[in-house]
Amino acid sequence: MATSSAGPEIERLIQLLAKLPGLGPRSARRAALHLLKKQDALMRPMAEALSDAADKITACSICGNLDVSDPCSICTAPGREPTTICVVETVGDIWALERAAAFKGRYHVLGGVLSPLDGVRPEDLNIGKLLDRAAKPEIKEIVLALNATVDGQTTAHYLADRLDGLDVSITSLARGVPVGGELDYLDDGTLTAAFKSRRPA
Template identity: 60%
Template structure:
């Protein structure tokens, strides 16, 4: 469109790069923002600018944080002996949603991938090994995605932690809660069958 002010076009183009928004929905979002300039647009711009300037990786675990230590690493009530290893911050948030895990995290920043050129050194794996060695960690729970890359990474980490003294475990695989067998793939049913429990 030629006759939209250039600043507004720029804003639409940038918003369209967010996941879940395309050019059309970004345009709609900008119109909604323009209608609520004072109550929504200005506070959103300010919140975004504040996070953009203050957000960084937690020095210890790699979680997103606005301080040197993330709220989880800084929380004295969280158990220090257990580390849950996740691929990225989204997975950490997914684990925290259940509020079941009381230990601390280690965010890898991805999975090992020859295709993407991601090796152990790109993934904060050395930092994990060091942390386990120096901080008296007793258990490492590998909460990686049940994909080929995720499982490759899990095995690599298990090898790297051998001899560290920490127990290494991984999330159970099986039928998800509410899952219907008819809709599950053979791999999941197979894993659930092999890991069957006595009632």
């Protein structure tokens, strides 16, 4: 086993960076070196930003979004549609939908998807709160905006079964040909979903 010439402080930085998604040991070493070279311009401001985030950001007790206030700014925004809840896997999905300005209702973050192989069961997800929210008389629609993976679709079917019987409309995002997409470059699953989701022209 090769020994490292870096001190324990640098090794700890590398090990922590390597835990981030998409960063392996080599990428973490490059990132650590870059941070160390740019201490005043990058490393110190990043350390302050991380400290502020750790101290001030919390999960919304209603929807699970991350914000500096609880309830979050989306749950308390007066201009949003209070009758529709969009169910997403992670907070990152909220950010994507908000960037696109595609949805003006409220959200619910599951915190993952069902995955028997990874040991993720219904009780491991934020499903109980969703069922409580969906049962409120003002809720008219639940949009299942989960990823088009096997686990995502399994979770969507499970939620649809659990929500069945409530006086709410259960919908899911249409799947298919992306804007600007060419048929020849699309995979078989996307083309199949596009045909199943076809609508009048």
